[in-house]
Amino acid sequence: MTSLTDRKNAAISRGVGMTTQIYAERAENAEIWDRDGNRYIDFAAGIAVVNTGHRHPRVMQAVRDQLDRFTHTCHQVVPYENYVTLAERLNRAVPGDWPKKTAFFTTGAEAVENAVKIARHYKARPGIIAFSGAFHGRTFLGMSLTGKVQPYKAGFGPMMNDIWHLPFPNLLHGITQEDALDALDRLFRSDIDPARVAAIIIEPVQGEGGFYEAPPGFLQRLREICDQYSMLLIADEVQTGFARTGRLFAMEHHGVAADLTTMAKGLGGGLPISAVTGRADVMDSPAPGGLGGTYAGNPLAVAAALAVLDVIADEDLCARATRLGQRLKQRLASVVQDVPEIVDIRGPGFMNAMEFNVAGSDRPSPDMANRVREEALKRNLILLTCGVHGNVIRFLAPLTIPDAIFDEALDILETSIRAARA
Ligand SMILES: Cc1ncc(COP(=O)(O)O)c(C=O)c1O
Numbered sequence: 001m002t003s004l005t006d007r008k009n010a011a012i013s014r015g016v017g018m019t020t021q022i023y024a025e026r027a028e029n030a031e032i033w034d035r036d037g038n039r040y041i042d043f044a045a046g047i048a049v050v051n052t053g054h055r056h057p058r059v060m061q062a063v064r065d066q067l068d069r070f071t072h073t074c075h076q077v078v079p080y081e082n083y084v085t086l087a088e089r090l091n092r093a094v095p096g097d098w099p100k101k102t103a104f105f106t107t108g109a110e111a112v113e114n115a116v117k118i119a120r121h122y123k124a125r126p127g128i129i130a131f132s133g134a135f136h137g138r139t140f141l142g143m144s145l146t147g148k149v150q151p152y153k154a155g156f157g158p159m160m161n162d163i164w165h166l167p168f169p170n171l172l173h174g175i176t177q178e179d180a181l182d183a184l185d186r187l188f189r190s191d192i193d194p195a196r197v198a199a200i201i202i203e204p205v206q207g208e209g210g211f212y213e214a215p216p217g218f219l220q221r222l223r224e225i226c227d228q229y230s231m232l233l234i235a236d237e238v239q240t241g242f243a244r245t246g247r248l249f250a251m252e253h254h255g256v257a258a259d260l261t262t263m264a265k266g267l268g269g270g271l272p273i274s275a276v277t278g279r280a281d282v283m284d285s286p287a288p289g290g291l292g293g294t295y296a297g298n299p300l301a302v303a304a305a306l307a308v309l310d311v312i313a314d315e316d317l318c319a320r321a322t323r324l325g326q327r328l329k330q331r332l333a334s335v336v337q338d339v340p341e342i343v344d345i346r347g348p349g350f351m352n353a354m355e356f357n358v359a360g361s362d363r364p365s366p367d368m369a370n371r372v373r374e375e376a377l378k379r380n381l382i383l384l385t386c387g388v389h390g391n392v393i394r395f396l397a398p399l400t401i402p403d404a405i406f407d408e409a410l411d412i413l414e415t416s417i418r419a420a421r422a
Contacts, residue, residue: 004035017151019044019384020377027054030401030409032382040380041409043397047384048207048239048351051266052311053400059269062307066300073299075104076292082302087277089309093248094277096257101283104275104297108238108264109137111274112201114291115260116141118276119199119232122285126161127197129187131168131180133209133388136201136236145201148209148388164192170212172344172355177218184225194229199260204250207239210387211346211353211394219254232259232282238274239351242266243312243399246322246349253348269308273301317399321349324406328352328395331410335417341368342417353394355387364389371420381412 005021022034030053032040045051052059066082075083087102094100105111116128130136132147144159146152147168153159164187169180188194200222205213226233235258240250244266247253251261259282264274272295276283311317325347332345332354340359347353356368369391373383386394397409 019373020382022382029053029055030398030405038380040382041397041405041412042382043376043395043409044382044384045396045398046270047265048244048396049265049268050270051242051244051317051399052269052308052315053398054270056269056307056311056400058311059304059307062303063271063300066303069299071298071300072295074294075297076289080299080302082299082306083297086297086302086305086309087275089306090263090275090277093309094257094261095249095251096259096279099280100277101280102275102277103283103291104273104302105264105293106272106274106295106298106301107137108262108274109139109142110293110296111238111262111264111276112136112145112236113139113141115234115236115262115276115278116145116199116201118278118282118286118291119234119260121290122282123198123230123232125196125198125231127164127192128162129164129166129184129197129200131202131206132165133168133170133206133212134165134201134203134236135206135208135239136203137238162192162196168206168209168212169215169218171215172212177215177221180218181221181225194231197229197231199232199234200226201234201236203236203238203240204254205240205245205348205351207394208386210355210392211351213250213346213348214254216254219251219256223256226259234258234260234262236262238262238264242308243317243321244349244351244396245347246318246325248312248318250348250351267305267308268301269304269311271298271301271304273298273305311400315400318349321351321399324397324399324401325350325352327406328410331414335414339417339421341365341421347395350395350397350399353386353392355392357391364391366390368420369393372417375416375419376412379412379416381409381416383413 091100130145134147136142136145169177241263260278341356343357344355356365358365376383
């Protein structure tokens with residue numbers, strides 16, 4: 001009989017990469033069961049999506065209730081109240097003490113696309129500044145903004161023009177905040193007049209790029225530079241959002257409000273929805289019909305998102321993210337002295353990562369990261385790697401993970417790290 005892997009290889013484009021060959025049968029909170037009944041602990045959460053766990057009962061109930069009413073009318077044709085309610089809630093929740101408005105989309109890349117469209121329209125300027133190591137999605141604009149060539153950009157060019165990349169400050173890799181700001185200064189002198197720049201887009205913690213957090217004060221400096229040159233600041237909170245970093249939004253750690261904030265992933269608790277929230281005057285720049293999409297703000301996903309926001313508040317998931325991150329870091333600290341390949345353990349809240357070099361060298365070790373991931377998978381713990389060199393393991397379990405399962409996962413993780421050295 002043909003295996004499912006063979007069928008997959010025959011039927012699906014290889015461009016759609018897969019980290020595991022586990023075919024999900026069902027999932028509950030932080031656990032996934034495959035077709036053969038094997039049980040896995042999920043430290044990927046569908047790439048930072050089910051922060052509230054797989055099938056949170058309140059999210060499921062909200063979706064069921066909505067299923068019984070209607071599933072799709074297209075808000076641009078026949079609108080519905082929940083879309084408005086969710087927008088009102090995001091307008092209140094996103095940092096910035098000015099009037100805000102929101103528009104919904106379906107994916108993170110679409111939110112980024114639309115934030116840039118809105119910024120360019122409002123400023124009537126073409127330039128966008130992004131960062132090396134950034135990840136903003138796989139659409140043409142998202143890919144052009146992304147600062148990682150393999151596998152996201154190679155062979156897909158030409159990229160969109162008027163996009164400029166700065167080094168992301170990263171002390172571990174010898175790039176200071178001053179280096180990044182000097183590069184911006186050089187960019188303005190040698191490549192693009194700041195008067196032609198519409199916006200700077202930044203992930204407060206780089207996700208796919210390696211879980212590097214913007215250093216203290218950096219976002220504040222960008223805010224000042226944006227104000228100085230009348231550019232907009234766009235915070236891409238697609239991966240950092242919705243309690244993952246110990247705050248609803250990572251920008252809150254920096255005391256900075258962006259003009260436009262993009263969200264997706266954790267917002268829908270497993271249903272596809274994304275959003276751009278920002279200054280009301282900026283958001284209102286495009287003419288009616290300039291923004292939207294057939295499925296944008298789908299009723300089922302909107303219902304799920306409203307429940308997700310309730311769950312985050314009622315279960316105090318921001319505080320839980322902080323506690324989980326502390327426990328993970330404590331546990332890893334006890335392993336670190338025996339594992340010279342580990343060069344860093346980092347990340348705010350429970351947006352944590354562990355970086356590997358070849359022992360005793362400065363050379364990144366994607367091999368070690370992959371071996372840890374594979375050893376963990378053998379023991380039924382699902383881990384993800386990230387980083388421009390692929391030498392980082394990121395930890396993204398649901399924030400609702402029960403303590404006993406979290407402890408079990410930490411034991412597996414420690415065993416796997418030790419096994420990866422053997
Ligand atoms: C920061 C950031 N922006 C944008 C995206 C793109 O989101 P999507 O895959 O939903 O298009 C991602 C996805 O990982 C992301 O992490």
